[in-house]
Structures are given as structure tokens and as C-alpha cells.
Amino acid sequence: xxxxxxxxxxxxxxxxxxxxxxxxxxxxxxxxxxxxxxxxxxxxxxxxxxxxxxxxxxxxxxxxxxxxxxxxxxxxxxxxxxxxxxxxxxxxxxxxxxxxxxxxxxxxxxxxxxxxxxxxxxxxxxxxxxxxxxxxxxxxxxxxxxxxxxxxxxxxxxxxxxxxxxxxxxxxxxxxxxxxxxxxxxxxxxxxxxxxxxxxxxxxxxxxxxxxxxxxxxxxxxxxxxxxxxxxxxxxxxxxxxxxxxxxxxxxxxxxxxxxxxxxxxxxxxxxxxxxxxxxxxxxxxxxxxxxxxxxxxxxxxxxxxxxxxxxxxxxxxxxxxxxxxxxxxxxxxxxxxxxxxxxxxxxxxxxxxxxxxxxxxxxxxxxxxxxxxxxxxxxxxxxxxxxxxxxxxxxxxxxxxxxxxxxxxxx
Numbered sequence: 001x002x003x004x005x006x007x008x009x010x011x012x013x014x015x016x017x018x019x020x021x022x023x024x025x026x027x028x029x030x031x032x033x034x035x036x037x038x039x040x041x042x043x044x045x046x047x048x049x050x051x052x053x054x055x056x057x058x059x060x061x062x063x064x065x066x067x068x069x070x071x072x073x074x075x076x077x078x079x080x081x082x083x084x085x086x087x088x089x090x091x092x093x094x095x096x097x098x099x100x101x102x103x104x105x106x107x108x109x110x111x112x113x114x115x116x117x118x119x120x121x122x123x124x125x126x127x128x129x130x131x132x133x134x135x136x137x138x139x140x141x142x143x144x145x146x147x148x149x150x151x152x153x154x155x156x157x158x159x160x161x162x163x164x165x166x167x168x169x170x171x172x173x174x175x176x177x178x179x180x181x182x183x184x185x186x187x188x189x190x191x192x193x194x195x196x197x198x199x200x201x202x203x204x205x206x207x208x209x210x211x212x213x214x215x216x217x218x219x220x221x222x223x224x225x226x227x228x229x230x231x232x233x234x235x236x237x238x239x240x241x242x243x244x245x246x247x248x249x250x251x252x253x254x255x256x257x258x259x260x261x262x263x264x265x266x267x268x269x270x271x272x273x274x275x276x277x278x279x280x281x282x283x284x285x286x287x288x289x290x291x292x293x294x295x296x297x298x299x300x301x302x303x304x305x306x307x308x309x310x311x312x313x314x315x316x317x318x319x320x321x322x323x324x325x326x327x328x329x330x331x332x333x334x335x336x337x338x339x340x341x342x343x344x345x346x347x348x349x350x351x352x353x354x355x356x357x358x359x360x361x362x363x364x365x366x367x368x369x370x371x372x373x374x375x376x377x378x379x380x381x382x383x384x385x386x387x388x389x390x391x392x393x394x395x396x397x398x399x400x401x402x403x404x405x406x407x408x409x410x411x412x
Contacts, residue, residue, distance in 0.1 A: 028060050052326075057312075108134045120137075182260065194386070239253060239259070322340065380406055384398035
């Protein structure tokens with residue numbers, strides 16, 4: 001009888017184990033992570049995070065896909081429309097407002113402990129917070145500063161980097177007078193962030209992108225800001241045909257020693273170490289007009305509310321992607337500013353004097369306004385800028401057209 005009971009118990013236990021095994025197997029899941037391409041290091045960094053996570057969660061899988069930033073938004077739009085959105089995506093934080101408005105983004109507060117949330121530098125959380133709910137985690141942050149070629153400026157007789165726009169124009173004229181193949185000031189006019197390169201001038205001249213619920217891109221300050229760039233193109237103080245060069249193009253010219261001054265982010269420091277280690281350059285603030293300003297940018301990792309694996313997706317983010325180990329490695333290799341307090345305290349950041357040019361600008365950082373239809377507004381601004389840069393329109397007329405488009409988008 002005992003043997004019979006024993007066999008029955010064993011049978012029940014084996015059955016339960018089988019059920020548990022099946023249940024465990026059925027809980028194993030795959031999460032798909034779509035990311036923007038920052039550099040050749042991006043794929044490897046996230047593959048490393050995925051490997052770490054999968055070792056801690058046997059049976060679960062993390063698939064990493066890296067897309068060029070110029071194609072990322074269209075790719076996500078296509079996936080969302082086709083019902084194949086990933087579980088996690090990296091996005092420009094300015095895209096998030098449209099995702100929240102259209103109920104595409106998952107609120108994240110319920111998946112985070114207070115301690116995890118408190119680990120972030122608070123100012124970086126506000127761009128992804130709407131109506132008191134967090135919809136994204138800041139993955140990359142940057143402010144912009146001015147890089148200058150010390151040797152080129154010295155050869156032109158300029159011993160200190162300019163601190164205002166009059167100084168930039170004067171230094172660029174002196175570099176032009178050298179009669180070499182070098183250009184005084186780099187101006188980006190193609191592809192992503194063409195608009196941002198103009199915001200440096202717009203904000204430092206006292207202009208606003210949106211003010212009092214209306215477009216500010218055709219204000220007197222905005223027209224003055226664009227007229228400055230147009231004058232520099234006409235006077236050949238920039239590289240020829242800025243509308244044909246994107247950010248990587250003008251950064252390449254700087255690394256080649258052919259640009260006196262360029263406005264860009266901290267990632268260029270890392271590229272210079274690798275690509276142009278002998279370049280003698282310095283860093284200073286964005287030139288002032290009537291104001292100080294720089295462009296502050298965050299990119300975000302978000303979870304889609306269509307994901308069937310939201311809990312697992314958030315585990316990947318909170319346990320691994322935002323662990324101190326991977327945050328330090330990511331920001332160091334990609335050249336971004338730290339977004340978490342423990343990361344910022346690491347010696348690699350705390351003891352780096354070159355980062356001071358960027359951190360000094362943080363109090364003056366301006367962000368893209370959190371408004372719906374932002375990308376269409378950007379397209380209108382870029383179209384206006386390019387018309388002016390290639391001589392097809394004057395600043396005032398082009399900016400008035402852009403302002404009318406933006407006002408229409410605001411009213412939608």
C-alpha cells in the first residue's frame with residue numbers, strides 16, 4: 001500500500017514538475033530592442049548588456065537591432081502601423097510627446113522602485129515626464145560647446161577663442177585671409193539637426209522656437225540669427241555649400257584641421273582621440289549674442305504599450321542597461337554626459353577637465369519644446385534654412401513661411 005501511495009505521490013510530483021517546467025518554459029520570452037546608431041560601438045555595447053541579462057535570466061532572449069538615426073523614426077512608424085512595434089526603442093525624447101498623445105508609450109512608474117528613479121540626475125527626467133508620469137528613461141544626454149583649432153587660430157593671429165558672434169566673424173575673416181583650404185566656421189545644412197545648428201544662433205540672439213503658443217521662428221531675433229549665418233556663407237567664412245554637408249561631414253573637416261570653429265557635442269572628443277590624435281584643439285562656450293544658450297538633448301529608451309513582455313523589458317532596463325557598470329561604459333565609449341548620479345561620480349567623468357566646457361553650459365541648456373507634431377515643425381524650419389543657405393530665399397520670407405506652417409501644426 002505504501003509503495004502504491006509512494007508511486008502515486010511520485011507520479012503527482014513528476015506531473016507537477018512537468019507542469020512547472022512547461023509553465024517556466026512558457027514564461028521564457030524574447031524582447032526586441034531597436035536602437036539608434038551613435039557609433040561603431042553602439043551594437044557591441046547593447047549586445048554586451050543583452051548577454052549579461054540573458055545569463056541572469058536563462059531562457060529569455062534579448063534581440064538587438066541598431067538603425068541609423070536618419071531612418072529610425074520612419075522604421076518605428078512603419079512597425080507601429082504594421083502591428084510589429086518592438087518591446088523597447090531608443091527615440092529622440094522630442095518624439096515622445098506624440099507617442100504619449102497617441103497612447104503608444106507605456107507609463108514606466110509602476111515598474112520602477114523609488115531608489116532606481118532617484119538614481120537619475122533629476123533635470124534629465126523632466127523631458128520624458130507628462131502629467132506626472134514617466135514614459136521614458138534618459139539614455140544619452142549632451143549639451144553643445146564650441147571646438148576650436150588652436151593652431152589655425154594662432155596662425156590667423158587669434159590668441160583666444162571668441163566668446164561672442166562678433167568675435168567668431170572676426171576670427172573667421174582672419175582664417176579666410178590666410179588663403180589656405182581651411183574655413184573659419186563650420187555650418188551644418190543637411191539632414192538631422194540642421195535646425196539645431198541654427199538654434200544656437202536663434203537662442204543666443206534672444207529668439208524662441210515657440211512663444212505664447214505661437215511660432216517664434218519669424219521674430220526679429222530669429223531673422224537676425226539667420227541673417228548672420230547667411231552673411232557668413234556669402235562672405236565665404238564657412239565651408240562652401242553648407243546645405244550639402246551633414247554633421248559628420250563638418251566634424252570630419254574639423255578633424256582634418258580645415259575648420260577653425262565648430263559647434264557640436266562631447267562625442268567629437270572621442271572621435272578626435274581615435275581619428276586625429278595630433279589635432280591641437282580647445283573647447284569653449286557657445287558664442288554669445290544677447291544671451292547665453294546651448295542646445296540640450298536627451299535620447300530616451302521607452303517601452304511600447306503593445307509589448308506582451310513589458311515586465312521583462314523593464315527588467316532588462318532596470319537590472320542591466322541602467323546598471324552603473326553599463327551606464328559608465330556606454331557614456332564613456334559613446335562620449336555622452338552622465339545621466340545617473342553614480343555614473344557622474346565615477347572618476348572617468350568627475351576628473352575630466354574637458355567636460356567642464358559642456359557642464360558649464362548646462363545651466364543655459366535649452367531643449368526642443370515638448371509639443372505635438374514637432375518633427376513636421378522641424379521639417380518646415382529645415383526647408384526654410386536650406387532655401388536661404390543656397391540663395392533661393394531671403395531670411396525673413398523663408399522664416400515667415402516656416403512660421404505659418406508651424407502655427408498651423410500648433411492649431412491641429
